[in-house]
Amino acid sequence: MDPFQMVVAIIAIITIGRVIQTKQKAKHGIVEDENFMGTKTHRLLNNADTQQMQDEIRALKERIQVLERIATDNNSASDINRQIEELRSR
Structure with a gap:
């Protein structure tokens, strides 16, 4: 070799x-x-850390889906503002 x-x-x-x-x-x-x-x-x-991370990832994925929908849909300005406020309240 x-x-x-x-x-x-x-x-x-x-x-x-x-x-x-x-x-x-x-x-x-x-x-x-x-x-x-x-x-x-x-x-x-531990399980608490793992569960906390999974919950955080799930919440972030939901927020990303909403932001993608807002960016791609043809919505009025008031509808976009309402959706953004809903995200803030989560």
Whole structure:
């Protein structure tokens, strides 16, 4: 095996290992955070955190759908204002 093939094999093994490691962390709810200094910390998501994030994502998706509808529909200015106020009240 020549040196080039050896380097490619090493890179492939490392990449596959990192993918497997990341999948296992995600499966067990482990999140890796990195601060501005490059320090990495690991934390375990509990069900309350997960539920809170899912609720927030769901609310953001709903808001995006409304904004897309507002942007693409031909509505009057008063109707657009009403829809925007409904979004603010959520």
